[in-house]
Amino acid sequence: MNRLDVLIRFCGSFDGLKGNSGEPISKPDLYVLARVIKTLKEKNRMNKTALATSTGLSYDRLIKYLDWMAQKGFIAFDSNDDVVLTKLGAETYDQLVKWILQYIGKVRFQKLT
Numbered sequence: 001m002n003r004l005d006v007l008i009r010f011c012g013s014f015d016g017l018k019g020n021s022g023e024p025i026s027k028p029d030l031y032v033l034a035r036v037i038k039t040l041k042e043k044n045r046m047n048k049t050a051l052a053t054s055t056g057l058s059y060d061r062l063i064k065y066l067d068w069m070a071q072k073g074f075i076a077f078d079s080n081d082d083v084v085l086t087k088l089g090a091e092t093y094d095q096l097v098k099w100i101l102q103y104i105g106k107v108r109f110q111k112l113t
Contacts, residue, residue: 033074034097036065037092038093039051040083040084040085044085047081048066048081069089073086074086
């Protein structure tokens with residue numbers, strides 16, 4: 001998979017992700033997305049408040065990212081409304097880390113093995 005395919009798979013369309021102003025964000029922060037996925041890989045499932053705290057995001061901002069990630073199929077919500085990482089989400093995280101290491105040279109978050 002080339003770098004453009006990784007970005008398209010990970011980012012795709014940015015519809016539905018809104019900034020503080022209510023306007024769509026032109027692009028989600030890939031490091032924020034990776035932090036959310038990394039935390040879910042470590043914990044398996046989390047409630048939204050604990051996930052916001054663990055990732056250092058405000059609850060409102062996390063909800064916007066979770067909505068976007070759910071639309072892409074990276075996460076799902078269980079019967080208790082906890083956030084669960086999907087297989088696609090885990091695979092995408094691995095590809096994103098690989099892409100960052102190849103083209104950027106380092107990651108700003110600890111890579112999971």
